[in-house]
Amino acid sequence: MTGLLDGQSAIVTGSALGLGTAFARALAGQGANVTICDIREEVHDVVSALEEVGVEAQGFVADVGVAEDVRKVVDQHVQRFGGVDVLVSNAGVWRASTATDSLEKALDDYDLVVNTNLKGVYLFGRAVIPHMIAGGGGNIVHVASDHVATCGTPYHRSHEDTPNCPFSGQDPRPTGGGPDMDLYDASKWGINGFTIPWSKALKEHKVRVNGLCMGATDSHMVRTFHEQNPASGILNNAMRAEHVAALMVELIAEGPEGRTGNNINIAVGHPIQLPSPGTPYIYSEVQA
Numbered sequence: 001m002t003g004l005l006d007g008q009s010a011i012v013t014g015s016a017l018g019l020g021t022a023f024a025r026a027l028a029g030q031g032a033n034v035t036i037c038d039i040r041e042e043v044h045d046v047v048s049a050l051e052e053v054g055v056e057a058q059g060f061v062a063d064v065g066v067a068e069d070v071r072k073v074v075d076q077h078v079q080r081f082g083g084v085d086v087l088v089s090n091a092g093v094w095r096a097s098t099a100t101d102s103l104e105k106a107l108d109d110y111d112l113v114v115n116t117n118l119k120g121v122y123l124f125g126r127a128v129i130p131h132m133i134a135g136g137g138g139n140i141v142h143v144a145s146d147h148v149a150t151c152g153t154p155y156h157r158s159h160e161d162t163p164n165c166p167f168s169g170q171d172p173r174p175t176g177g178g179p180d181m182d183l184y185d186a187s188k189w190g191i192n193g194f195t196i197p198w199s200k201a202l203k204e205h206k207v208r209v210n211g212l213c214m215g216a217t218d219s220h221m222v223r224t225f226h227e228q229n230p231a232s233g234i235l236n237n238a239m240r241a242e243h244v245a246a247l248m249v250e251l252i253a254e255g256p257e258g259r260t261g262n263n264i265n266i267a268v269g270h271p272i273q274l275p276s277p278g279t280p281y282i283y284s285e286v287q288a
């Protein structure tokens, strides 16, 4: 097999189903050996599907918000594959949470959502970075949300400098997930606090750090959301996970000189394609 990522190895978190499985399959399809982890036992079923592609794969039941679990996954990966070339920090949860919830519910939701969506990204990133530096480079992909980047940021209102924005002409530009997504959005916004500083700190080590900020993509999470909000119509136009995953591979395949510090916005109803680096489509601090 000849693939874009032959000889590389990747870790994908939250990969028992949904986007995580699609990311792992796409990486394996390009020749990367893959370690996957999830809190669900079904993660083991995905391993055999990856091996069928012809790469080596292993799976662990692990919680991305627990430092010991993260260390175990990364140690086992390095032991087997000799280093880490790619990390896709995909594990994430959504739970309806609003400013008027009881404090008891709010604290419970906070622990679940922030520990998974934000602390998990931090712990995994910090665990792989030394290995990537030692190996001469790597790629970290943070799976964020279009709530974070829709052709810029919510306070970035001018349409003149975003001529290709799919939301051009809409003012205010639609960002954020609505009133019952405070913790989800806070956790996803928080990821910027890792994407941007890490991309700057690690540029000299050829470790690229980017965010994928996609809109509704058909998955267990989106179907759960739809069950709670059937009028949302979210499933009607949802993107397919394998298309988003193909874009993620394209991003990694840019190689060591590729873009870093970018949030890649992928909008429902628009072509799923990598924008040229530095276009105003993306909230960008560090260019390729």
Ligand SMILES: NC(=O)c1ccc[n+]([C@@H]2O[C@H](COP(=O)([O-])OP(=O)(O)OC[C@H]3O[C@@H](n4cnc5c(N)ncnc54)[C@H](O)[C@@H]3O)[C@@H](O)[C@H]2O)c1
Pocket (backbone or CB within 6 Å): 013, 014, 015, 016, 017, 018, 019, 020, 037, 038, 039, 040, 062, 063, 064, 065, 090, 091, 092, 093, 116, 120, 143, 144, 145, 146, 213, 214, 215, 216, 217, 218, 219, 220, 221, 222
């Ligand atoms: N589907 C969408 O429309 C969409 C849009 C934007 C962003 N995202 C993000 O994409 C990522 C994947 O979402 P999805 O739609 O595939 O969701 P999903 O619920 O279908 O899958 C998420 C996976 O993460 C796992 N997981 C949850 N908590 C975990 C933990 N603590 N440790 C390890 N694994 C854990 C789950 O068990 C599940 O297998 C998430 O970060 C989500 O926020 C999804």
